[in-house]
Amino acid sequence: MKNNIIASVLVLSSILLLFMKCTKTPDEDLPKEPVEIELTTKQIALIESENSFAFDIFREVAENEGSSQNIIISPLSISCALSMTLNGADGTTRDAMLTALRMNGITPEEINSSYKDLTEALLTVDKRVLMTIANSVWTEDRITPKQTFIDILEDYYNAESKEFSITDPTAPDKINEWIEDNTNGLIKEMIDKLEDNTVMLIINAIYFKGKxxxxxxxxxxxxxxxxxxxxxxxxxxxxxxxxxxxxxxxxxxxxxxxxxxxxxxxxxxxxxxxxxxxxxxxxxxxxxxxxxxxxxxxxxxxxxxxxxxKYGFRKKLKDILTDMGMGIAFTDDADFTNITEYPPLLINDVIHQAFIETNEEGTEAAAATVVEIGLTSMxxxxxxxxxxxxxxxxxxxxxxxxxxxxxxxxxxxxx
The missing domain is CATH 2.30.39.10 (Alpha-1-antitrypsin, domain 1)
Structure with a gap:
């Protein structure tokens, strides 16, 4: 038997039900044992890449922060936000993002379709657990994104398309309100200010509650x-x-x-x-x-x-993602011409914030990721x-x- 042991808790999970207006099934009629999710070859490849990314970025964050501090991240939230952004990248920028995501050998099209199918499966597998996932893309009035880019985010990620003006002092409040609404109030005041060159925000929000x-x-x-x-x-x-x-x-x-x-x-x-x-x-x-x-x-x-x-955690991921291979995306050499041909764009930063509370009843957790895109038997x-x-x-x-x-x-x- 072992006493006095340091704990390492690994919290792996999935995504949310966006629509829960159907009649609630009595608990006694719900399954009481795990249900197997059948996966395609492409979905298996995506999950393997996601998990490789999850452990790599977790170790990077822990080494950067030091293991003597409370840390929580949602690798799924980060990966989802970057995968949406990937659809706007081209050339060496896209290759670098695939490397950082540990998705070399998987095309953006395969990533999109696998995310869509896998999310639907994860959302419905256990009606005793509440999970939600929400995505949005916010476009500043100085640019007009390609409709093909917006369509991909709407079709595969169910992303809401919204607009903002950098000169509107209430813009951060509106963005924060969307994030708070989609994390059951657990992620607050994530955006304090926007850089003057910010022209697009790609956001993922996840909420989990399990007894x-x-x-x-x-x-x-x-x-x-x-x-x-x-x-x-x-x-x-x-x-x-x-x-x-x-x-x-x-x-x-x-x-x-x-x-x-x-x-x-x-x-x-x-x-x-x-x-x-x-x-x-x-x-x-x-x-x-x-x-x-x-x-x-x-x-x-x-x-x-x-x-x-019970605690929260916030981290800007630019330096860590640079170390993981996608540094070009944060420079003037970035190629996001699949978002718009002009003006040239780059990623200002990737901001991540998460929260968790675990008690006798279960666990409630939430996370949000903002990709801030700017101009340039015994x-x-x-x-x-x-x-x-x-x-x-x-x-x-x-x-x-x-x-x-x-x-x-x-x-x-x-x-």
Missing amino acids: WKLQFDEKDTDQELFYKPGGTSVEVPMMKQTDDFKAYDGDGFILAEFPYGQGNFVMDIILPDARDGVATLLPSITDDTISGWLQQMMTRETDVYIPRF PLEPLVFNADHPFIYIIRETSTNSIIFMGIVADPLTE
Whole structure:
């Protein structure tokens, strides 16, 4: 058995229902076990590329910020916003964006159609979980984008087409209102000001709310010590339960799976044995290693201790995406002539903001990404899963392994 383990929570998930006006099915009539999503060869290739991108950008952000801070990103949100933008790129700029997205060998057309089909599947797979995804493209009155570009975003990403003026002082407020409305109020005041050269914004917003399949009883939650980076400790509300969970007791860590709803969406938590083990574990957090660990999980009785946590995170991604291969898109050499032939365009920055709250009932999370475009089987001993120190998290959908949220909890009390 392993005590006092640093947690790494992997939150992989999917997308939202945009229209929920149909008659609600009683819970007792809904499936109680995961439903398999059938994937085409192209969809499998897209998910593999998305997951490679997810782990790469998560490690880049964690290394840039330091693993001693709370972090959350939605790789799906970032990837979706950049994939929409990709349709406006051409030449070496498009190639560079495909490299950064880890989608070499997949055409923009294949990316668009796979996103459309996969999103529809993810949105309907578990009616016990609420997910929404919204996209929009905001055009400034100084340019006229090609209709083919707007049509692609509307047809494949269900993107709303809106207009703004850089001289309108209320423009940031209108954009922020759209983001807040499409994240259930969790992402606020994302845009404080727009650069004078801004002529287009491409935005993705994701919202997720899932109740634990096996909920924690609030009466069992006690104040317990959580060991922060550096050796200091704080008292936090620690949720507790004992039940059968899938887990893998690895070399220097424990990986456990905590399902939402009927079980299609889960939170995977990686708990290093050492209290300061997150930084050591991060380099091994790749798509291949996680897939291998997941395949070795088995159901076993587990004593679970997880802190409540609630926090937000904001990051400008220009430098990180440059390091990942798409630096040309941020320079005067950028080619976005599939948006408009003139004037020449570049990406000013890619802004990402996310929020998560996990408690006895489940998890509520949201994220938004803004691409700002400017001119130029044997019985086992009961397992102890004690997340009383920093951890990494991911939310995913189990049959596709699509990743939505990833983060690090360094201090559950810091919002």
